[in-house]
Amino acid sequence: DTAVSQTPKYLVTQMGNDKSIKCEQNLGHDTMYWYKQDSKKFLKIMFSYNNKELIINETVPNRFSPKSPDKAHLNLHINSLELGDSAVYFCASSQDPAPSREQYFGPGTRLTVT
Amino acid sequence: GQNIDQPTEMTATEGAIVQINCTYQTSGFNGLFWYQQHAGEAPTFLSYNVLDGLEEKGRFSSFLSRSKGYSYLLLKELQMKDSASYLCAAMDSNYQLIWGAGTKLIIKP
Numbered sequence: 001d002t003a004v005s006q007t008p009k010y011l012v013t014q015m016g017n018d019k020s021i022k023c024e025q026n027l028g029h030d031t032m033y034w035y036k037q038d039s040k041k042f043l044k045i046m047f048s049y050n051n052k053e054l055i056i057n058e059t060v061p062n063r064f065s066p067k068s069p070d071k072a073h074l075n076l077h078i079n080s081l082e083l084g085d086s087a088v089y090f091c092a093s094s095q096d097p098a099p100s101r102e103q104y105f106g107p108g109t110r111l112t113v114t
Numbered sequence: 115g116q117n118i119d120q121p122t123e124m125t126a127t128e129g130a131i132v133q134i135n136c137t138y139q140t141s142g143f144n145g146l147f148w149y150q151q152h153a154g155e156a157p158t159f160l161s162y163n164v165l166d167g168l169e170e171k172g173r174f175s176s177f178l179s180r181s182k183g184y185s186y187l188l189l190k191e192l193q194m195k196d197s198a199s200y201l202c203a204a205m206d207s208n209y210q211l212i213w214g215a216g217t218k219l220i221i222k223p
Contacts, residue, residue, distance in 0.1 A: 102147070
C-alpha cells in the first residue's frame, strides 16, 4: 500500500526536451508538494497545492509547471530541460498545511539531463 | 536571509549515543522538524518541536531552544540501521520548510 508514489523513478533525457513526472497519494491528504534535491542534498520547495489551489510558488523558472487534476495528484511538467535541472525530485503530501503536520515523501525521481 | 546549519558528517559507534546539532535563522518560526533519509531513499519524519524543551520518542529525542535558534537530535543505543542522513528543517512564517543539507551519520561496529 504505497502512500505517495511517483513515476518514473529514473528519467534520462536530452537538453531541450519536455518531460513530466507524475505523483499520486492515497492518504486522503489535502496538501501536496514538489521538492528538488540537488547534488549538495539541499531540499528546496518548488510548489505546493492545497485542495487544488496553489499556495506556495517559489521563484522557480516558468519552465516548471505543476498540474493537479484532483487533490490526489500533483504532476510536474518541465519544458526545455537544461543541464542544471538534473536532480532528484520528490513529491510529498501532508494532511493540511498546518505547521505541525508531517510530510510524507514519495520515493523520488532521479532526473538526468544530458 | 534564511539559513539552516548542521554538521556535514558525524561518526559514532554501535550502542553509543550521538547528538546532532542544528542552528536556524528564519523569517518567523512555526516549528522545527527532523527527518531521516537513507541513501537513495525518501526522507521520513522523525520529530516536530515548537515549544522549548525535550521531546522523547523511543531511542530518539529532539530538543529546541527558540531563544537560541538551536535544536538537537539525540540518538541513543545506536544501531547499524541508524546510518543515514538527518535533515533539520525549520518552518517560517509562510509555513514554508527551510531545509538544512543534512548530517550524514556513519555508525561503526
